[in-house]
Amino acid sequence: MNSQLYRPILDVLSGLMLVSGVLMLGRVRVRSLLRLFAAQSFALMLIAAAGAYFEGRWHLLITAALVFAIKVVFLPIFMVTVMARGRVGERLSFTMRPPLSMFTALVMVVLGFYLTTSLIPTLGDNFFIAAVSISLALLGLLMLMTRKGLYGQIVGFLILENGIFTLGLALTGGMPLIVEVGVFFDVTIGAILMALLTYQVHGESRRADTEYLETLID
Amino acid sequence: MYIILLAFAAAITALACILLRSYRAVSMAAMAGAVVTFVLALAAVAAWFGYFPVGYAGLKFDGFGAVILALIATVQLFAVAAGIPYIKDELEEGTITLMQARLYGALIPLFVISMAIAVSANSLGLMWIAIEATTLATTMLVAFYTKGGSLEAAWKYILVCSAGIAIGLIGVMLFYYAVYLAGNGADVTSVTWSGLLAAAKTLPPAVVKLAFVFIFIGFGTKVGIVPMHTWLPDAHGRTPSPVSGMLSGVLLSVALLIIYRAKVVVDAVLGSPAWSNNFFIFFGALSVATPVCFMIKQKNYKRLLAYSSIEHMGLAVFSLGFGPAGVVFAMIEVIGHAFLKSALFFGTGNILLAYKSTKFEKVSGVARHLPRLAVLFTVALVMLLAVPPSPLFFSELGVFSLGFAAHPYVSAVVLLALVLAAGSFFMNFMPMLFVSHEHAAPEHYTKEHWNAVHTVMVAALVLAVGFGLALLVGPGQDMISRIISII
Numbered sequence: 103m104n105s106q107l108y109r110p111i112l113d114v115l116s117g118l119m120l121v122s123g124v125l126m127l128g129r130v131r132v133r134s135l136l137r138l139f140a141a142q143s144f145a146l147m148l149i150a151a152a153g154a155y156f157e158g159r160w161h162l163l164i165t166a167a168l169v170f171a172i173k174v175v176f177l178p179i180f181m182v183t184v185m186a187r188g189r190v191g192e193r194l195s196f197t198m199r200p201p202l203s204m205f206t207a208l209v210m211v212v213l214g215f216y217l218t219t220s221l222i223p224t225l226g227d228n229f230f231i232a233a234v235s236i237s238l239a240l241l242g243l244l245m246l247m248t249r250k251g252l253y254g255q256i257v258g259f260l261i262l263e264n265g266i267f268t269l270g271l272a273l274t275g276g277m278p279l280i281v282e283v284g285v286f287f288d289v290t291i292g293a294i295l296m297a298l299l300t301y302q303v304h305g306e307s308r309r310a311d312t313e314y315l316e317t318l319i320d
Numbered sequence: 321m322y323i324i325l326l327a328f329a330a331a332i333t334a335l336a337c338i339l340l341r342s343y344r345a346v347s348m349a350a351m352a353g354a355v356v357t358f359v360l361a362l363a364a365v366a367a368w369f370g371y372f373p374v375g376y377a378g379l380k381f382d383g384f385g386a387v388i389l390a391l392i393a394t395v396q397l398f399a400v401a402a403g404i405p406y407i408k409d410e411l412e413e414g415t416i417t418l419m420q421a422r423l424y425g426a427l428i429p430l431f432v433i434s435m436a437i438a439v440s441a442n443s444l445g446l447m448w449i450a451i452e453a454t455t456l457a458t459t460m461l462v463a464f465y466t467k468g469g470s471l472e473a474a475w476k477y478i479l480v481c482s483a484g485i486a487i488g489l490i491g492v493m494l495f496y497y498a499v500y501l502a503g504n505g506a507d508v509t510s511v512t513w514s515g516l517l518a519a520a521k522t523l524p525p526a527v528v529k530l531a532f533v534f535i536f537i538g539f540g541t542k543v544g545i546v547p548m549h550t551w552l553p554d555a556h557g558r559t560p561s562p563v564s565g566m567l568s569g570v571l572l573s574v575a576l577l578i579i580y581r582a583k584v585v586v587d588a589v590l591g592s593p594a595w596s597n598n599f600f601i602f603f604g605a606l607s608v609a610t611p612v613c614f615m616i617k618q619k620n621y622k623r624l625l626a627y628s629s630i631e632h633m634g635l636a637v638f639s640l641g642f643g644p645a646g647v648v649f650a651m652i653e654v655i656g657h658a659f660l661k662s663a664l665f666f667g668t669g670n671i672l673l674a675y676k677s678t679k680f681e682k683v684s685g686v687a688r689h690l691p692r693l694a695v696l697f698t699v700a701l702v703m704l705l706a707v708p709p710s711p712l713f714f715s716e717l718g719v720f721s722l723g724f725a726a727h728p729y730v731s732a733v734v735l736l737a738l739v740l741a742a743g744s745f746f747m748n749f750m751p752m753l754f755v756s757h758e759h760a761a762p763e764h765y766t767k768e769h770w771n772a773v774h775t776v777m778v779a780a781l782v783l784a785v786g787f788g789l790a791l792l793v794g795p796g797q798d799m800i801s802r803i804i805s806i807i
Binding site for chain 1: 443445446448449452453455456459460463466467469471472473474475476478479482483486487489490493494496497500501509510524526527530553554557614618623
């Protein structure tokens, strides 16, 4: 095993995750957003697989398989199916326009790197991947807050989760298998429930944004 | 051991509710499941307190955890009992279908077992999974009526809580990282509350502090601590009333327990509780003061009760910032609130069934049309406002005696907020209960019969008042000193 390659591979893959995260903030259509999400999750899968290969943590292979099956394949296809059956337009709607979102996203990345340096000083080699994952979590939160579309919010939540998952890999080389499987199970059920709720909203209102969902205020 | 039996009971009940044909059978299965859960959970609690000799391996928790598990056991039994006539009524009126009733029956045991696991899991990872599972199990109960408002409430609930708990996951991972650093990079197989406490001296303080902040924000979302509370009035206002009772009565306290455990760890690592106390006092005071603004002019009685839950949780959080005695008062607060608030929510179920509205303006003269309910509701209301012998009287007296000594100005604000909240209760509820208007009469009026909801409210009131009285005399003193010695 050539462990010299490990670090550059990790850095490139996590860099790709970050780039796809920023790009996602600029998407206007659900399908292209989901394609980018699948690509990001594919990079996450490769990070887990690289951890298994170079560090001998073979349980990460199971994690990688789960990431592939659920985040790369199942969730994007499931959401596209729900959208097609709900017969709603696939344009996302925003409270913040895509160009401005992308600019804010870059600011978030800077903030993420700054936070990582100042908060967790003991990272050493893992600095880049940890900073990327914190930035991704911030990007996910940004997406959650600035998208009115239900799909945009679901994907925002999933980006947040991808970031946190990467952080787990960076900090501890992966949580114990049972915990990872459980977290995965929860996230998957959560995303399915969100999609089902979205489907019910389609049935009630023929649209896919939160304007219909603004009656409960004090 | 117990937790596995509990999980079995929950799985069987859920399956039975989905598969059985008639509502009668479903409700009997649900009730049987609730009774079994009640007995098993109480046995686990008794084993923990040392009253019950059979081993309780696998269940590890602190005194606070044991109390919360006992609350879960009791309130779920009440909620299932109160839910049977409630759902039956809605079924007969065609508000819901039999399939929805089955789903309701099946989701409740899953929700209860997730709470029980979250409380008794020693592993932080397992605890996180269980907490997120409580959100997932209740989302469909919030969306139960599938009307616009319910979907909105469910959407806010799952999104805000899942995002919050995801942030809590960062905290959990940072605890793993702290253990990883302390062990010089050895693989971390599991991180447990007891393990963290035992290794407290070796953990790096900077990472543990950061972990605590993330856990406080993340799980604080689930407690309903103020800047993260936005989902709470919607979700509690929209679910079927028996579920509202469980959400308010116990789920909030389960999340509070997690934050408390994180506090115990960070205090042990830092060697002093001063740092974390500030969080609890500041956010606790904020959570008591803010909801009052929404309570005074509130139009919806279920939302008013929900805001009041934020307030009581805020008071418990506030109380946790005052050392061991504060913890005891927080516990009393949580216990009293669990019984009284769930009783009130169960009562709103009957009001809703009779008047078909959750708005104050559409409901009047409850005392005339539903006299039995009105009496019980009023008693519970007065007890919730901490009139002795309510247990809340003792906890609030205790909190303020600690608070005024340490932080007089903050405590004064909190006390003022509580007074205003009590005022908002009287202003809004008394006309609804005791004044009759023609335009706000019940839509669906049949002579009131005694049903399970009344029985359950009586039981909850007896428990709450009994607990309050017990604090006055011998056994309560004994229990409190026992709890203090545990802490």
